[in-house]
Amino acid sequence: xxxxxxxxxxxxxxKLLLFFIPLLSLSQEFTISxxxxxxxxxxxxxxxVILMTxxxxxxxxxxxxxKGAFSFFDIESDTYLIKTSxxxxxxxxxxxxxxxxxxLEDVILExxxxxxxxxxxxxxxxxVKKEADRVVFNIENSALTEGNMLQVLKSTPGxxxxxNNLLVKNTEPTVYINDRKVHLTAAELxxxxxxxxxxxxxxxxxxxxxxxxxxAESGAVxxxxxSKNLITGYRGNVFANYTQGVFPRYNAGTSHFFKSExxxxxxxxxxxxxxxxxxNREDVNFLDDNLDIVETWKSQxxxxxxxxxxxxxxxxxxxxNEKNTLSLSSTVLWLPDFKYKISNLTNAFDNxxxxxxxxxxxxxxxDEKHNIGLDVDYTHLFKNPGEKLFLNAHYTNYDYNRLxxxxxxxxxxxxxxIESTSYNTNNNQETEIFTSKADYTLPISDSxxxxxxxxxxxxxxxxxxxxxDIVGGSEVLNPENTDAFDYEETILAAYMNYSxxxxxxxxxxxxxxxxxxxxxxxxxxxxxxKQDYLEWFPTTSINYIMSDNLSFYTNYKxxxxxxxxxxxxxxxxxxxxNTVYLGNPSLRPVIDNYVDAGFTLNDSYTIQAYYKKSxxxxxxxxxxDNETNLVSYVPVNFDNTVEYGFDFIxxxxxxxxxxxxxxxSVYNIEDxxxxxxxxxxxxxxxxxxxxxxxxxxxxxxxxxxxLTMYWVGKNLQGLREVDGRLASNLSISxxxxxxxxxxxxxxxxxxxxxxxxxxxxYLNQNSKLFTDVDNRYIKIGFRYMFGNTNLSSNSRTSNLQxxxxxxxxSN
Numbered sequence: 027x028x029x030x031x032x033x034x035x036x037x038x039x040x041k042l043l044l045f046f047i048p049l050l051s052l053s054q055e056f057t058i059s060x061x062x063x064x065x066x067x068x069x070x071x072x073x074x075v076i077l078m079t080x081x082x083x084x085x086x087x088x089x090x091x092x093k094g095a096f097s098f099f100d101i102e103s104d105t106y107l108i109k110t111s112x113x114x115x116x117x118x119x120x121x122x123x124x125x126x127x128x129x130l131e132d133v134i135l136e137x138x139x140x141x142x143x144x145x146x147x148x149x150x151x152x153x154v155k156k157e158a159d160r161v162v163f164n165i166e167n168s169a170l171t172e173g174n175m176l177q178v179l180k181s182t183p184g185x186x187x188x189x190n191n192l193l194v195k196n197t198e199p200t201v202y203i204n205d206r207k208v209h210l211t212a213a214e215l216x217x218x219x220x221x222x223x224x225x226x227x228x229x230x231x232x233x234x235x236x237x238x239x240x241x242a243e244s245g246a247v248x249x250x251x252x253s254k255n256l257i258t259g260y261r262g263n264v265f266a267n268y269t270q271g272v273f274p275r276y277n278a279g280t281s282h283f284f285k286s287e288x289x290x291x292x293x294x295x296x297x298x299x300x301x302x303x304x305x306n307r308e309d310v311n312f313l314d315d316n317l318d319i320v321e322t323w324k325s326q327x328x329x330x331x332x333x334x335x336x337x338x339x340x341x342x343x344x345x346x347n348e349k350n351t352l353s354l355s356s357t358v359l360w361l362p363d364f365k366y367k368i369s370n371l372t373n374a375f376d377n378x379x380x381x382x383x384x385x386x387x388x389x390x391x392x393d394e395k396h397n398i399g400l401d402v403d404y405t406h407l408f409k410n411p412g413e414k415l416f417l418n419a420h421y422t423n424y425d426y427n428r429l430x431x432x433x434x435x436x437x438x439x440x441x442x443x444i445e446s447t448s449y450n451t452n453n454n455q456e457t458e459i460f461t462s463k464a465d466y467t468l469p470i471s472d473s474x475x476x477x478x479x480x481x482x483x484x485x486x487x488x489x490x491x492x493x494x495d496i497v498g499g500s501e502v503l504n505p506e507n508t509d510a511f512d513y514e515e516t517i518l519a520a521y522m523n524y525s526x527x528x529x530x531x532x533x534x535x536x537x538x539x540x541x542x543x544x545x546x547x548x549x550x551x552x553x554x555x556k557q558d559y560l561e562w563f564p565t566t567s568i569n570y571i572m573s574d575n576l577s578f579y580t581n582y583k584x585x586x587x588x589x590x591x592x593x594x595x596x597x598x599x600x601x602x603x604n605t606v607y608l609g610n611p612s613l614r615p616v617i618d619n620y621v622d623a624g625f626t627l628n629d630s631y632t633i634q635a636y637y638k639k640s641x642x643x644x645x646x647x648x649x650x651d652n653e654t655n656l657v658s659y660v661p662v663n664f665d666n667t668v669e670y671g672f673d674f675i676x677x678x679x680x681x682x683x684x685x686x687x688x689x690x691s692v693y694n695i696e697d698x699x700x701x702x703x704x705x706x707x708x709x710x711x712x713x714x715x716x717x718x719x720x721x722x723x724x725x726x727x728x729x730x731x732x733l734t735m736y737w738v739g740k741n742l743q744g745l746r747e748v749d750g751r752l753a754s755n756l757s758i759s760x761x762x763x764x765x766x767x768x769x770x771x772x773x774x775x776x777x778x779x780x781x782x783x784x785x786x787x788y789l790n791q792n793s794k795l796f797t798d799v800d801n802r803y804i805k806i807g808f809r810y811m812f813g814n815t816n817l818s819s820n821s822r823t824s825n826l827q828x829x830x831x832x833x834x835x836s837n
Contacts, residue, residue: 055100058122060130062090062110069094070135072259073112080105080121086287089259099287100347110135154183154677154687155629159235159534159567159581165227175227175250176219177757177770181720181732183677183687184232185248186753192248194232199246207241228252234622235567235581238521238536239465239477242563242586245618260284261813271803273301273330279337290343297336303800304329311792312652318377319792323604323655325372332365353403359396366391370602374655383444387434387602395426412469422459428452434603447603448496449504455489457591477523487513491597507598510549511611513591517542530572536565540586546611548596555611561586580623587616589644593661607659614663617641624673632675643667643697645744648786648793657793664699664744683723689716695742706745706788713739728761746786752779768809775802 062073073090077098085106090096103125110118115135122128155162163182179185179192186193192201192215200207201215233240233247240247262282269275279296306327311319339357346352368389374382404417430451436444463481470476490510494501521538544557566582595609617640624634642663650657671693680686696709715737723729736753757772783796 055102056124056127058098058101058108058124058128058130060096060133062094062096062112062133062135064115064135064137067132070112070115073110073115073135075133076109076111077101078107078109080107082107088287091259108133157569157579159237159579160231160233163230163232165229177732177759178227178230178250179219179248180734180755180757181718182230182232182248183675183718184234184689185230186716186736187755194234194246194248197245199232199248200240200243202247202249204252205249235565235583235620237477237523237534237567238538238563238565239479239523241481242519242538242540242561242584243588245583245585245587245620259813261811263809263811265807265809267805267807269803269805271800272303273800275300275302275803288345290345291341293338293340295336295338298333300331300333300335302331302333304331305798307796309794310650310657312650312655313790313792314652317790320377320652321382321655322375322377322379323372324375325370325602325605327368327370327601329366329368331367332363333361334363336360336362349407351403351405353401353405355401355403357397357399359398361393361395364393364395366393368601370605372602372604381439383436383438385434385436385603387432389430389432389601391428391430393426393428395424398423410469412467412475414467416465416467418461418463420459420461422457424455424457424459426455428454430599432600432602449493449600450496450501451491451493451507451599453489453491453597453599455487455591455595457485457487460484473527475523475525478521480520481517482519483515483517485513485515485591487511487591489513489595489597505550508550509597511595511597512545512547512549513594513611514545515542530570532567532569534565534567538563538565542588542615546594548611553611557614559615561617575628576625578623578625580621582621583619585618585620587618587644589613589615589661593644593646604655605657605659610661613644613661614642616643616663630676630678632673632677634673634675635671636673637670638668640667640669641665643744645697645746647744647746648791648795650791650793652790662699662744664697665705666696666698668694668696668698670694683721683727685720687716687718687720689714691715697742697745699745701789704789708742708745708788710740710742710747712741713737728765730759732757743784745788746784748784749782751782752777754779763810766811770805770807770809772805773803774805778802 058077060075062070062075064070069090071090071094073094073096074087075090075096076087077085079085085101086098088096088098101124105121105123108120108122108130110133112135115137118133118135120130120133122130155164161184165178176187180187184194185199192199227250229251231247231249231251233249236245236247260283262280264278264280266278267276269277275298277296277298279294281292281294283292284290306325306329308325308327310323310325312321312323314320337357337359339355341353341355343351343353366389368387370387370389371384372387373384376382399420399422402419406415408414428451430453431448432450433446433448435446438444461481461483463479465479466477468476488510489512491508493504493507495504496502517540519538519540521536523534523536525532525534527533539560539562541560542557544555546555547553563584563586564582565584567579568581569577569579571577589610593609594611594613596611598606598608600606618638619640620636620638622634622636624632626632643666644661644663646659646661648657648659671691674690676686676688678686691714692711693714694709694711696707698705698707700706716734718734719732721731721733723731732755734755737750738753739750741748741750754776755772755774756776757770759768759770761768780801781796781798783794785795786793
C-alpha cells in the first residue's frame with residue numbers, strides 16, 4: 027500500500043511530466059525606493075539594503091548608488107522589514123507596509139563609537155571538512171579570497187597544480203563552477219582561473235567519488251562554489267602578470283560584472299603571449315634477435331613555442347520571475363599565432379660506441395585555431411523548497427590548422443655531407459559538439475533527496491592531412507601520409523541518485539547508463555572502425571559518524587575514460603626522419619573501478635585505503651623498430667592496470683595564522699599487456715607526498731604566503747619507469763589601496779627538481795628519455811578592483827567532458 031510520502035512523490039513526478047514552464051504569477055506588484063544618508067546628510071554609497079518578511083526571511087537585496095539611492099521592484103503587498111547596513115555604521119531596521127508604490131523617508135545611518143579609520147575587515151580562517159565522497163575547503167571571508175582562482179586551487183588540500191595543470195591523486199580532474207562544467211582544455215582553463223578574482227569563492231569541493239549526476243568520465247571533480255549575494259550594482263577589475271622563465275611571458279585582462287533586479291551580466295577578456303622552451307635527450311638502443319645492442323642513437327632536441335592567445339567569455343542571466351531563470355553564456359578562445367620550432371641533433375653509434383653518422387633536423391610548424399562554445403540554460407524552481415528543473419543546450423565549434431616544414435641534413439663521421447631530406451604537411455581538423463541535458467531535483471523529505479536526468483551528446487570530427495616530399499626541388503605527393511579521417515560519436519545517458527541521512531549514518535546511491543555509438547572512417551584506405559556499447563556506472567557512498575570526533579566512510583565508483591579525438595586520429599606527425607607520433611583509431615575506452623574506505627579523526631587526520639582497476643588503460647608508448655630504426659610514439663590499450671595503496675592525511679591549524687596540510691601515500695602500480703602472444707606484467711611500489719603551508723601576516727591579514735612541495739616517487743606508466751621528481755612553489759600576495767589592489771609574487775620549481783627521466787626496457791625495447799620542461803620561473807602580478815567590490819559575480823564557464831577531448835595539451 028502506498029503511504030502519503032510515496033503518493034506525494036509520484037504526484038510530483040507526474041506533475042513534472044505534465045508541464046514544463048508554469049504560468050507566471052498574476053498578482054499585482056509595486057516599487058519601493060529611498061535614500062541612505064549619514065547624520066550630515068551626505069549620501070552613503072554601496073550600503074547594503076535588505077528587504078525581509080516580518081519573520082526575517084530575505085526577499086531581495088540591493089546596494090545604494092553613488093547618490094545613496096536604492097529601489098526594489100516587483101514587490102507584492104505585505105508587511106516587510108528593511109535592514110540597512112554599512113561598515114563603520116550602526117544597522118538601521120524599519121518596518122513598512124506595502125499596498126502601492128512607496129517612497130521612503132531618508133534612511134539615516136549613525137557612525138559607531140570607534141573611528142572608521144580603526145575599523146578593519148575581520149577574516150575567518152579557511153576550514154577543511156572531510157566528507158565521505160569529498161573534501162570541502164571553505165574560504166569565504168578568508169584572506170585567500172584576495173588572490174585569483176588559480177592561487178586558491180594551489181592552496182586547496184588534495185589539489186596539485188603542476189606546471190599549471192590540475193591533478194587530483196595523479197589524475198586530471200573535471201572542473202566545475204557552481205556545478206557547471208568548465209568548457210576548456212587544461213591550458214585554457216589555467217588562463218581562465220589565473221584571470222578570475224577569488225573574492226566571490228565560498229568553497230572548493232574536491233570530489234573523489236562523484237555521483238551519477240556527473241558524466242561517467244568524471245573520475246574526480248573540482249567544484250568551485252561561488253557565494254550568493256543579493257546586492258545589485260557594478261564591479262570590475264584589471265590585472266597584468268609578468269613571468270620570467272627561460273623566456274619572458276605576459277598575461278593581462280579585465281573582468282566586469284553587473285547585477286540588477288532582473289539581470290546578471292559578466293564579461294571577461296584576457297590576452298596571453300608566451301614563449302616556452304623544452305629540451306629532451308633520448309637514447310635508443312636498437313637490438314638484434316638475441317637482444318644484443320647493434321646501434322645506439324643519441325638525440326638532443328630543443329623545442330620552442332610562441333603563442334598569442336585571446337580568451338573571452340560572458341554570462342547573461344535573466345530572472346523571468348522568482349521561479350524561472352534563462353541564461354546565455356559563451357566562451358571564445360582564438361589562437362591566431364602559434365609557432366612551433368624544433369631543432370634536433372642525432373648521433374648514430376655502432377656497438378663499439380664508434381660514431382657512424384649524424385644528422386640535424388629542423389621542423390617549423392605554424393598553427394591557428396579557435397574554440398567557441400555557446401550555452402543556453404533554463405532553471406525552474408517549484409513551490410516545494412529545493413525542487414527544481416535545469417535544462418541545458420550546448421554547442422562547440424573547434425577549428426585547428428597546422429602547416430609543417432621539416433628539413434634534415436645527413437653527415438658522415440668525418441663531417442662530410444651525405445644527403446638532405448625535406449617534406450611539408452598540411453593538417454586540418456574541425457570538430458562540432460552538440461549536447462542537451464535535463465536535471466531534476468526533488469527533496470523527498472528533510473533528510474532524503476532524489477535526482478534524475480538525461481543527456482544526449484553528438485560529436486562530429488573531420489580531419490585531413492596532406493604530405494609533400496621535396497624531391498629535386500619539386501613537391502611530390504606522399505600517398506602513405508595523405509589521408510582524411512571522419513569521426514562520429516553519439517552518447518545517450520540517463521541517471522538516478524538517491525541519498526538519505528539518518529542521525530549518524532548517511533547513504534548515497536546512484537546509477538548512470540551511457541549508450542555509445544562510434545564510427546571512424548579512414549578515407550584513403552576505406553577502413554571503418556565501429557564501436558557500439560552500453561555501460562552501467564553505479565556509485566555508492568556511505569558515511570558513519572561514531573562521535574563528534576570520529577567518522578568512517580567508504581565509496582565505490584565505476585567510470586569511463588574515452589580517448590581524446592587527436593589520439594583516435596590515424597595521421598603521422600614526424601619530429602624528424604626517425605621519430606614519429608601517430609594516433610590509433612582502434613583505441614577502446616578505459617573502464618575504471620575504484621573503491622576506498624577510511625576514517626577521519628577530529629576533522630584533521632584521515633587514514634584511508636584504496637583499490638583501483640583499469641581495463642584497457644591508455645598509455646602512449648615509444649615503440650622502436652629495430653629493423654628500420656624508427657621510433658613511433660603510439661597510444662595503446664593495456665589489458666589491465668591495478669593500483670592500490672594507503673593515504674595518511676593531516677589538515678590542521680598549527681597556530682591562528684599557520685595552516686598545514688600534509689599527505690603521505692604509499693601505493694603499488696601493476697601493468698599487464700599482451701604483445702603478440704606474450705603476456706608481460708610489471709609492478710612497482712611508490713610514494714606520493716605533499717607538504718602545504720599557508721601563512722597570514724600583519725594585523726589586517728593582508729599579507730599571505732603559501733609554500734607547497736610535492737614529491738612523486740619513481741612510478742610505472744605503461745611499463746615505462748618514470749623517475750621521482752619534486753615540485754615546489756612559493757607564492758606571496760599583499761593587498762594594497764584599501765584592499766582594492768593585490769600585488770602577487772610567485773616562484774615555481776625552487777629546487778630545480780621537476781625534470782624527469784623515463785625508461786622503456788622490456789622485450790626488445792631499450793630506450794631512455796630525459797625531459798626538461800620550462801617550469802622554473804618567477805611571476806609578478808597586479809590586480810586592481812573597482813566599483814562595488816562587495817558584489818559576487820555570476821562568472822562561470824560551463825564545460826563538457828566532450829570538449830576536454832578536443833586536443834591533448836603539451837609544451
